[in-house]
Amino acid sequence: MITRLAALLLLSTAIPAFAGQAPGRAEAPDIAINKSDRFYTSDQFSNTVSVIDPSQNKLLGGIKLGEPTPANLSPLYRGQVLVHGMGFSPDGKTLAAVSIGSNSVSFIDTATNAVKHTAYVGRSPHEAFFRPDGKEVWVAVRGEDYIQVLDGKSFAPTARIKVPNGPGMTIFSPDGRYGFVCSSFSPETVAIDTKTRKIVGRMTQESPFCPDLAATPDGEQLWLTLKDVGKTMVFEAKPPFKALKTLDTGPITNHVNIVRRDGGQFAYVTVGGTNEIKVFRTTDFLQVATIPVGALPHGIWPSGDGTRVYIGLENADAVAVIDTAKQAVIATVPVGQAPQGVAYVPNAVPSGDGMTNLQPLSAAQNSAQLSLAGSDGKPVTQVTLFNQGLVQMLQAAVTGLEPKSAYVLALANDVKGETGIQPLAPFMTNPAGAAIVNAVGPIRQAVGDAAPDQRRYLVILAGGPDKPGTVLQTQVR
Known part of the structure; x- marks a missing residue:
């Protein structure tokens, strides 16, 4: 019989996927890059999820969620279309891949690369993410005006949260108290109390088109991108959710994510129109680096220790790997067609080679x-x-x-x-x-x-x- 003390010890030795990097809390321990980690891209035109071993910067293969055009135009087609968004559970065991064209979220077992459930939601979902306690998944249904809440284990729908029209993405404060939802059709981001599911804060966007947002691990700031005007905005991540800064980042500003390293905290922004990453210090919003990466950088996510940043290159069918100490690209890895959302999951494959159910990706080479x-x-x-x-x-x-x-x-x-x-x-x-x-x-x-x-x-x-x-x-x- 396991005693209460033993159970607590077992619990304390479990390694979480949410490290001291986004989307985790600053006080969580960083997780060094190892062969159990995986980096994933959602490939919009090949309808695949590409799987990379970041310890080798090597493409392992793809998870096939659907067929390319014109096969997916058939009225009898049953696969997914426009694989786009990406999120993952706090324990690192489940990946959530959102498909815009088929209104779905595919839940993938990270150890076996198998789809264990597909949830169908409202029109044109864009991004989904697990609450930090893993109990719920919030899906931004961009073609409508609500967040679809799914149970974190059964993935069954449990509630809808009405938000401004066209929610683009949802991300949570590291402590799980707030869910932040920006809009792609309305110039407003909202903060939602995760217990009451009520809107408790409203932040004015300088344009209606926000595709992405990130909360800093220290819990102090919320960064969001505005794709149509080429800007990035920063707000307080606590009441009264005051606007702190607006940065002119460049045409086709896509995604933003946060890296903690060397005692500092930095925001990395993908700028598709100039094929660059722009890096800003979060303390004073000073730009500290501009990094050329390749054609149309889109999704971005740090490793579990912040030493690397991985970027999906939408128009290059590749992932660029940045060394955050050198602020330079050190590797480029081929992936599926038009990578969009991405995710870095530490310890996604705790045992085995993680090659089960993966297929070769050859279309991207053409x-x-x-x-x-x-x-x-x-x-x-x-x-x-x-x-x-x-x-x-x-x-x-x-x-x-x-x-x-x-x-x-x-x-x-x-x-x-x-x-x-x-x-x-x-x-x-x-x-x-x-x-x-x-x-x-x-x-x-x-x-x-x-x-x-x-x-x-x-x-x-x-x-x-x-x-x-x-x-x-x-x-x-």
């Missing part, structure tokens, strides 16, 4: 990168063609245009865009003059593999598809 330049010849827009078999998923990270204006991405018969214009996708730039533009088709065959007399060129023109105007950006040959 993606192609292009760029478009402005009138001065300098590249300003990056384009990736993600191979989907006979067609490609095109994604362009557009920058360098006028804010809040109409444009069209098109194919042209000549590199100057003077003849044979064929519109692919109309779009409107955000207040920072940037946009993420998507199209599907046999585009690579036209712009890269075609014979010289049949080749087409990507261009961006002012106006709309019915009346395209001046050519502003052209494909770099």
